[in-house]
Amino acid sequence: MANILAPISICTSIFYKTSVPGLLKIGELVLGLICWAIFASTGTFLNHAPAYQFVMFVAVTSWLLTLALSIIYLFGLHASMCSGAPWNIIEFGFNAFWGLFYFIAACVAVAYAGSSSLLVAGTVFAWFTAIVYIVHIAFSFKEWKSAPSSGGAGAGQA
Incomplete structure (x- = not known):
């Protein structure tokens, strides 16, 4: 019971904000x-176009989850709370998933623009945005393959 209630130190990492x-x-x-x-400013058009509803879903969901992951890295929660998780693999999978979805969403948006x-x-x-996610996939892959195989909290460290 004492381990559950142990205080967690949280501090911001200026190095993460300036890392790649x-x-x-x-x-x-x-x-x-x-x-x-x-896309949200197009108004009622989104109600009649399922293709743009998909694009909007990808944009909003990826933005919210990227914000959550950024907060985890910014405050060092990946190292303090979940230090045993394979963060390099998680980061690579996250970027690969959203890079693929943004690529598909951009293709759909082009087809119906x-x-x-x-x-x-x-x-x-x-x-x-798709291009930035795809570039991030390359950096995440490089970091994943260059990190020791023990997992740990290597992601987000410069």
Whole structure:
């Protein structure tokens, strides 16, 4: 019972914010927010287009989960609370999953954009966000393969 109630020290990591994974997460958050803000501003069009509902689902869900993962890394919770988890593999899988989904969502958005300037702008930002996730996949893979095989809290450390 004493271990459950033990205090957890939480401090922010300035090094994570300036590392490559940290900067890529910031790029994913900024571009993802712009993407879903543009698609959300199309108004009632989303109610009649299931394709854009999928794009909106991908944009909002990935943004929220990326924000949650960023907070975990920023406050060092991956090292203090879940230090035994294989964070390099988790990070790689997370980026691979959302990179694939953003790629599919961007392809769907291109197919249905038409001549609406809002939809074209949203599609462009969907592609930018997909590219950032794909670049993050490469960095996550490199970090995963270069890390010791013991798992641990290696992800997010520069």
